[in-house]
Amino acid sequence: MPLPASLTDSETLVAPDHWRCVDFISDLHLQAAHADTYAAWVRYMSASEADAIFILGDLFEAWVGDDVLDAAPTAQERVFEQGCQVVLKRAAQRASVYFMRGNRDFLLDQKAAQACSMRLLDDPCCLDFDKQRWLLSHGDELCTADRPYQAFRAMVRGSQWQQDFLARSLQERQGVAREMRAQSEARKTRGEIFFDVDSDLALRWLSQAQAQTLIHGHTHQPAQHALSQQPLRSRWVLSDWDASAQPPRLEVLRLCKDTGLRRLALDAAIKT
Numbered sequence: 001m002p003l004p005a006s007l008t009d010s011e012t013l014v015a016p017d018h019w020r021c022v023d024f025i026s027d028l029h030l031q032a033a034h035a036d037t038y039a040a041w042v043r044y045m046s047a048s049e050a051d052a053i054f055i056l057g058d059l060f061e062a063w064v065g066d067d068v069l070d071a072a073p074t075a076q077e078r079v080f081e082q083g084c085q086v087v088l089k090r091a092a093q094r095a096s097v098y099f100m101r102g103n104r105d106f107l108l109d110q111k112a113a114q115a116c117s118m119r120l121l122d123d124p125c126c127l128d129f130d131k132q133r134w135l136l137s138h139g140d141e142l143c144t145a146d147r148p149y150q151a152f153r154a155m156v157r158g159s160q161w162q163q164d165f166l167a168r169s170l171q172e173r174q175g176v177a178r179e180m181r182a183q184s185e186a187r188k189t190r191g192e193i194f195f196d197v198d199s200d201l202a203l204r205w206l207s208q209a210q211a212q213t214l215i216h217g218h219t220h221q222p223a224q225h226a227l228s229q230q231p232l233r234s235r236w237v238l239s240d241w242d243a244s245a246q247p248p249r250l251e252v253l254r255l256c257k258d259t260g261l262r263r264l265a266l267d268a269a270i271k272t
């Protein structure tokens with residue numbers, strides 16, 4: 001499997017000196033129907049102590065095109081989309097907010113990013129912070145054993161498919177997105193095998209990027225994996241968010257100059 005083009009002429013973000021802490025979150029799967037998780041995210045975005053917030057994909061359960069921001073068909077959806085926009089813009093006044101597309105919100109583009117004051121990141125990309133290089137990715141591209149998904153991904157990331165899809169009406173696109181989610185739920189209920197990140201490929205990405213640590217989401221399997229000792233390489237997996245789970249899953253991965261990487265529960269991550 002070749003390395004992604006974006007890694008070979010890799011986008012590297014150099015953190016400004018004054019940044020002390022940066023946060024990573026992903027897989028919030030925000031949607032109008034899940035008010036609790038949305039409310040928790042609003043609390044987090046309005047009071048995080050970090051200098052920068054990196055959203056590594058699947059912020060939204062679905063994103064069918066940037067026109068949802070001004071043309072969502074139902075009042076509930078309009079309130080939700082516009083609420084998200086306000087929350088992101090406010091957060092961007094205090095911190096730098098970065099967004100990388102996930103497999104659910106891969107259609108979020110420059111127009112919405114600008115309207116929400118987020119800076120779009122390539123997947124993968126590098127962050128130089130605290131004298132180290134960190135490799136950031138959503139993570140779905142690394143789950144190579146899931147061949148049907150990789151074929152689907154290659155199709156929907158192509159410009160022709162996206163042009164055709166975006167040419168359809170908003171209602172039609174939402175119908176397609178609902179169908180895709182139902183299929184994915186059905187696969188989960190049937191207990192189809194769970195695919196994880198390919199460790200060898202993760203190591204190759206790291207060595208190519210000359211980074212020590214990969215930070216990604218997507219698999220909803222929060223953990224820290226040692227990939228190699230010499231040189232020291234590891235990957236940290238972000239948790240998904242679900243305020244209704246018992247116990248609730250609302251976790252932030254914070255990287256600070258003095259303390260390195262730490263997982264924080266929502267209440268520990270915000271100013272009170």
Ligand SMILES: [Mn+2]
Nearest residue numbers: 058102103218
């Ligand atoms: Mn995902």
